Amino acid sequence: MVSEGKWCQVPLTVTLLWPPTTTTTAPGKPTAVIATVGSASGTAVVVWTAPMSSGGKPISVYTVTSSPGNITATTNGTFATVSGLTTSTTYTFTVTAANSVGTGSASAASNSIVAP
Numbered sequence: 001m002v003s004e005g006k007w008c009q010v011p012l013t014v015t016l017l018w019p020p021t022t023t024t025t026a027p028g029k030p031t032a033v034i035a036t037v038g039s040a041s042g043t044a045v046v047v048w049t050a051p052m053s054s055g056g057k058p059i060s061v062y063t064v065t066s067s068p069g070n071i072t073a074t075t076n077g078t079f080a081t082v083s084g085l086t087t088s089t090t091y092t093f094t095v096t097a098a099n100s101v102g103t104g105s106a107s108a109a110s111n112s113i114v115a116p
Contacts, residue, residue, distance in 0.1 A: 024056035026102035030078075030095040033110040038081055041116055046093045047079040048107060057099040066091045067109065085115035 028051035035046045046064045064073045064080045068091070073080040085091060091113055094106040 022056060024099075024101050025053075027051045027055045027059050027097035027099055027104040028053040029105050030062065030097055030107040033093060033095050033107045035091070035093050035110040035113045037113050037116050038083070040083070042085045042087055043081055043083045044085060044091060044093065044113055044115060045079065045081050046073075046095065046110060048095045050078055051097050051104065054097075055099050055101055055104070057101055059097045059099050061098050063096050063098070063103075065094050065096075065106070067094070087115055090114050 030048040030051055032049040033046065034048070035044050038044050044066075048062075050059065059076075061074050061076060062078070062080065064075075064082055065071070066082055066085065068089070069085070071082060071084050073082045082093065092109040092111070094109055096106050097104050
């Protein structure tokens with residue numbers, strides 16, 4: 001029993017994790033991928049929304065990939081112009097995000113466009 005105005009000593013054990021632990025992963029999937037016909041022959045402009053999760057590290061690069069052809073464009077923003085497309089060919093595009101941990105899963109495919 002502790003009387004009023006008296007201190008009670010309680011043993012306390014503290015475990016410190018050093019260095020602090022953090023979990024980082026590759027980024028999530030970009031979303032809302034939209035493709036439009038580019039202004040120059042054989043080009044398309046692709047825009048998207050950044051992933052909900054960067055994986056705990058900054059996203060360093062996005063890669064846009066065409067289907068068919070696997071033609072790629074890279075950028076650090078949320079849009080890219082893909083060039084080298086074959087005129088009159090129908091394409092869709094996917095986007096991946098990468099950070100220092102790795103590359104995340106590809107987005108769902110964009111709408112289809114016919115390259116100019």
